[in-house]
Amino acid sequence: MEKEKKSEPVSKSVLKSAKEEETTRINVGPSPHFGHIHSTTRLMMTDVLIALVPVILVSLYVFQWFAVKQLMICILTCIGTEAACTRMRNRQSTLYDGSAVVTALILGLSLPATAPWYVAMIGSVVAIGIGKMVFGGLGMNLFNPAMVGRAFVMIAFAGVMSASGYELASTGVDALSQATPLNIFKQTGAITPIYDMFWGVTNGSIGETSAFACLLGGFYLVWRGVAAWEIPLGVIIAVIFWGTIGTIINPESQWTVLHHLFSGSLLFGAFFIATDPVTSPLSAKGRFQFGIGVGIILMLLRSFSGYPEGMMFAVLLMNALSPLINRWTIPKPFGVKTSRIL
Amino acid sequence: MHSNFIDQVKKSNLGQAWLVLLLTIFFGGSLAGVQIKLGPVIEQNKINETLEKVPELIMGKALAEKMAAQQQLTDIRPMRVAVDYEGRQIVYSAYETRYQGKMLGWVVKTAGRGYADTIELLLGLDPTISRITGLYILDQKETPGLGNKILEEKWRNQFIGKSVNNPVLVVKTGAKGEGEINAISGATISSSSVTQIINTATSQLRPVLAADTGPAQIKNDREKTSGPEINSDKE
């Protein structure tokens, strides 16, 4: 009896779908989920690298040799670790898919320019070794490898990775002599000009300072279909929502929604970190929820925790929730009326 | 008939569980023995943990060591101090320190919220509760490498000699004012937690302890409050 009832709408749906085929675009979630133009990981990673170019250029301009040093250490160590791990597991080398370099760049760009060499090195080993290879390599990892590496060094070397670790006087690099905009705000309530934050001539993690570069690279990723647009949209909507509430509660505050958006690693994280296809949900709806979740946790951490910024923890927490979101948002067969949530 | 009776006994609860009962009695007895033997030692350990630190917190490390070497023992009386604060009663354990009858100061055990968990500390104060004479962190779970630097002697020694008539303040760098303390870089919250705990304790205790300088009054208090059980406080 039950079976018969169920089979009916399915047969109907076949008819319906045939009828509506021309007008409705069907979004199919399951893998391979990296857009439709990208047939290989390598092509996709090349696109990510292209998108990172503006970010890297700004970082080179703002942090000069500090950025070069940090990025080089990350790239070399990540490639070395990847090679060593694949060798140990007797697998074919995965170096040519470019994923190690992308992880290295994202990790390097999320580190403070002042961090000592061993921070970048250990972070890279952990990112590739524990963040990715332990799970079985690219595509199997539960958490964003670069963020695993960053979380490790963040907790291991709290002294150099905390907000105060970003400052380094008398280096000849202007940005390094001041605190990060979020930290200045948290400590003293002073506001960094929005113009500086947009172009990126402030202190911060190497790649996060310039909102302009992040947006430029981010739009390229979205345009190429490498990054799912739902995730950054979700993050930004959540932040705007929360920021607006903040403004309503405290209208005198000079720290506006735009300051929230352009400060910290929000845009860099929203476009480059949270959109990692391996560790984010599969369906469009799931990705949007994922983005909203990242935005809410980020703002929670910014507002109430001891840390000035919370992108890393927000992404890691939502990574852990991704499988659950996937279960909530199983795309229902086309035409089935009642949704089967869980 | 006889064997039937034995069977019944064997099947009864007692017959089944006699070993358990016997072991319980035996083990219980031996544990009581252990407790009688070791109990006083453990109690003494708990008292010593705090008492050992008291002279140092009042007089500074150098003088305390010198006096200990010369067998000049200070007279430390543990007591409980109840403070009425905003309608609640807060109980502190305090240690009154005297040398040959002369009042040297107080050591107060206090605790409060830190960054990660409760921070428990011993605070040395002069007789009138106006200056800090020493600070020792008993227990903390702050972030390793950042907040747990509150344990470092160099940081703690900043507090010695600071006036507590006004609340102690935490500044980022370059503390020079009378009541200013340099924060540990990167651990402002842990640093200000410690000063917060100190400020709360001193403001609550001053009216009670500073007034307590008349010897007759103290004697009365002591009879009521002192005794070995006083030290098993707060646990």
Next chain:
Amino acid sequence: MAEQPTTTERFIQGILPENPVYRQLLGLCPTLAVTANLQSALTMAGAVCFVMFCANVVISLIRNLLKPHLRIVVFTLTIATFVTIADRFLAAYLYGMSKMLGPYIPLIIVNCIIICRCEVCASKQSPITAAGDALGQSIGFGIALFSIAFVRELLGTGTLFGFQVMPETWPGWGIMVLPPGAFLTFGILLAGVNRITMYQDARKKHRGL
């Protein structure tokens, strides 16, 4: 009944081939919780050794009196007694250490290594074999705790037994002192031990053929 291993076999088995932590994955709670430095790890290993030795011998002595359905009660009772003795003893003579280990000494009562040895060996074999078994397992447990604590203390604070061994400039890996460091260290060491075992098994097989 299959033939029981001899005393020597029991002793050797406990150390590496059937190491309680690395091979049987038992008693992981103290393994992860008290290995932030070597002193507390070795104190814990000592306490476990004392409890396991005494419990094994006592259980072995009364093994013929045990009723099958009441044996677990007797095991727990015996273990709890010796744990309490160990706990009081530490509080009396090693007060600082007892404070540092906190609840983990009383928690030895529920350490499954000990109850496992009572069940597997002590309730079936002579006191001498049980004693040998307890010693072997304790040494195995001690080795495991030592290895994890060695890595964690060295990386976490740059010291061993509280003495500075790394250069003064060594940046302590704070995470190693915290719980996540325990999980990571244990996981990586376990992977290493598995790897060595696999390699040895493969060689044995090769020789056998």
